[in-house]
Amino acid sequence: MSTVAFEIHDMTVAYQRRPVLWDIDLTIPEGNLVGIVGPNGAGKTTLIKAALGLVPLASGKVEIYGKSYRDQRRLVGYVPQRESVDWDFPVTVNDVVLMGTYGRLGWFRRPGRPERDIAEKCLEQVGMSAFANRQIRQLSGGQQQRVFLARALAQDAQLYFLDEPFAGVDAATESAIVDLLHTLRSGGKTVLVVHHDLQTVRDYFDHVILLNMRLIACGPVDTTFTNDNLQKTYGGRLTILDEAAEAMRQREPLR
């Protein structure tokens, strides 16, 4: 059995007391490309944010290479959804990629020659070297996505979380991302990707996490990405979970 890169035990996550993920339990072995699949509102982004410590857990725990996220931050790279930032912010492509190195730099230290070299290499890997000095607003959606990928590469992590990197990108970016995923896998990295396009799941991923507020299934694509499981994932919500969540929310007096 290979090393376990990422593990969730009995995790429940709630926003304002309303649970969005119930009792998730899963294990991802190292060196896999993992698709996180499920309908809108299934809690895919929440799963990632919980793993990164961006939202508090109501219960359970998350382990990265056997330790808590707090201790293993350096091993983790993150690509948030493209819409999550203001693209009119006064930074260049290069500035954004350099941010990937900030975690390792620590307080007060500025990025220097080694960091700039890393950034340059990462931009080259996503085919964006020519745009290093552009303001980020002047890029197309696909190019912006590639900048975010380069920033995650600059984190030089073992475990990557990508939130919908394929959303609204051009064909060139899509194939660039796929190439990148393969490069990462051959480097022994583990990558979890929130993904929307069911058609490409088999082509892109080795493992799949099927999610709809609870964990439907998690395992190798061949055995897990079955019609039966998809039916369970997409065939309507479990209304009882919805109702229970709503009941929890209603108990909060003033909202």
Added chain:
Amino acid sequence: MTGLSLTEKVMIGTSLLGGMSGVVGCFAVLRGRSLVGDMLAHAALPGVCLAFLLMGTRNLLGLSLGALASGLLAIAAVTIIVRWTRTKEDAAIGIVLSTFFGAGVVLLSQIQKPGVGGSKAGLDAYLFGEPGNMLNGDLVLLTVVAVVVLVFVGLLFKEFQIVCFDTDFAQSQGWPTLRLDLVMMASLAVVTIVGLPIVGVILMTAMIILPAATARFWTNRLHVMLLLAGGFGIAAGLFGTKLGRGLPAGAAIVLTAASLFILSLLFAPQRGIVARLLAEYRLRKRIAREHLLRALYELSEAQLPELITLDLQTIQDYRYWRSLESLLQQAVEAGELQRSGKTFQFTPLGLRRAAKLTKAHRLWEMFMMQHVGIAPDHVDRDADDVEHLLPEGLLIELEQKLASEGRLPDVVEEVPISPHSLGADKATRP
């Protein structure tokens, strides 16, 4: 310090204030928090009055602490309202701001009643600003605050940048985003409050927003924006004080900052209105010129390669023109056409350019018809809209695509074989 005249002191003080509010204003503006500064300023008034009533003197430090206390109270009030009621943040800010300000005005009127001794205290300055009241101690306080704020921003530049741009990502790297955010807010609060007696409660928000918004016109880099905003703030302080003699000083400073903003809005490269209109004008001119060349090509296409002469009327009737005469004149000046009386003829240069344009146009038309499914009688207009903006790389791709489907016989234009052997040049070099 004592050797300075009042005017010099005022100028130093206002430019210090302008510089630091420009710098902290950048972070507030970029985070969409400009109104927080406004609220802090207004909400500070009751604190100032209460502090005066407690101390009985107009000591800037004491009054500022009072202002800070009521400002923080106001922030807490907004947070609570947003968290526990259905009121949205902007409404909550409006409510808290005006309530605190109202309380402040009532307190101020009580202080200024004869017998309380407040009429001479110069608390009016807090409403509209009065830099002329500046004492040596005030100047020292301003300097200390400016140095502390600038050191913070200098040390934490990288941290502030990442938190402002992408808070989630920053937090995933382990930065204490909440505390960094608080430091940014605190520096905004401190700068706002020391600025109150200089430009006044009502105008202070302009000092936070204007230099930052002005700087944004000129740069796409955060550190340059910070420096520029600081510079614009200093300029507003200096020139506002100097030019505004005899006028209410706070207002003069803010108007100077506003003038800088308007100038930038108009004349900044790329983002300024003039630059954008100019670019638009150039594009339109180019499109009109390209239409002309293509029309002439199509008119003379049947006789090519012979260069026929076309008279003005034929061209006029070919399609709708906005100002044909001047277009033709421009083409003549560019060496694309030859004119004799009322007839025109392509020069070889003009023909070459026209052929290239027509080719691009037709490639795009074919693409639109075959792959986008646009009806043939609509295609000309649709092609017109886009083709002028197509990058060369895309045109080449289009060409290859159509060629691979057998729609275009020759992809590469005829290029004669090189008359000398290639690569020899490199080899003979030492």
